[in-house]
Amino acid sequence: MTGASTPLQNVNGSYTYGVRNYLAPALIDKLHNPSNYKAAGVVPTWQFATVDPTGGKLSFERATAPQDGWHTWSRKGKVIVTGGSAAATNRVYTVFNGQQLVAALAESGIEPKIVRVVGHIDLRWSSNNTVFKEYTGYLDQKFGGSIMIPSNTTLVGINDAQGRPARLTGTSILIGGELANGAVDAQAGYMAWVNAGKDGEDYPTWTRNIIIRNLQIDAPWDVNPEDSANAYADGMTLSRAQNIYIDHVSMSDGDTPGSLSSDTRHDGLLDIVRGSDYATVTNSYFHKHGKTTLIGNGDSGRAWSDAGRLHVTLSNNFYDRLYSRMPLNRFGQVHVFNNYIYGRTDSAVPADLKFSSGLDPRYQSNMLVQNMYFEITGLALDGFCKKGIDGGNGTAPIGFRSSGHLMLTDKGGNTTPAAWDGQCGYAVPTGANVWTPPYSYTLVTATAAKANVVANAGAGKLK
16 A cells, blocks of 8 residues: 555544543533533443454454445555454454554554454443443543544444344444644645645555455444534544545444534535545445445535545445435535335335435536436335435536446336436536446446345344
């Protein structure tokens, strides 16, 4: 892999990711009002473990990532995402609780490492999963409730004897944020590097070479969100992350749906932002959540990091009864193919499972969308281009190509692109904005895609 990285676990000598600080709620930059603190209303049925059902025998853990997505590329050409596949014996860890997971990452730094998760991890638990304490405020959750994954890591879940995948609850997975010396402003440091004539690809601020597989991740309940409409904690965030492969994960709100509160307690499920690049999310299951995936988290002031970046592949995923952002895309050159989107807009469906919009192309985005299966109950065919694609935002991307889909609805039956405008009013890219995926991939029909996704997507189904 290209470029150096410096792991950032400690922040300005004050906070360490994955280590609780138990700070009380406090107003920060006029946000996170203490009066808005609310503990999670439900805790899950725990599936803690103390024994590795495999006896330590490795199977898929040393595998490198396949070559069928943007994760296989860089500005210097083709790469192989190896994660921790080359880990030495003493850099293969099996962990049963959050403290063991954090310790394994801290010990190995950016060396190749394999971390095998068994059972159920939640950073609210300590002392070998015997002491539980809810997050005490925003800063406690932001740092003490987040695990920072450094470069050259394979993080995988191991199924238990009943076939249940390893599970993370109440814990945000962060990939990125590795700043040289932990003190350099990202934009200022990057611009100084480039202005000195150095290759931006080599700037040591992007976390590189990560594989995450076979994990069930419950999006955290935000105990002290920014305000009543905006939560902070994501299930997983890629920020200044590059060459990332995410496969066979399951993500949802778990046991804490948004209906437990009158204000917003969840943010993104899996967001790819702040200059992240060359990432693939595949064979995964997303369910029961509002804002699913954000690629590029702003228009203004983001060009320095996002323009020319955010190359992302989303393939063979199951988007099941989600509200929006499948994905929402700014700046990204995003390839979306062979996914299955199932949603309901009818009045009978609970609010937590209601569909609002699917693909949402926005500012400076350039998307190639192929052979998708949309099954949306209650959505009329003539409303597809404001629900299935677009979301009604009307912000024109650089280019949008869409073909080969199938739409199933109780308001008109099956239809193919001949029956509706697959472009949904967007123009195809022209000139230098035309691009072709530089990697090989297998494209199947929309009908076949649905069958494949239902059978194979999600944690616990890795073969």
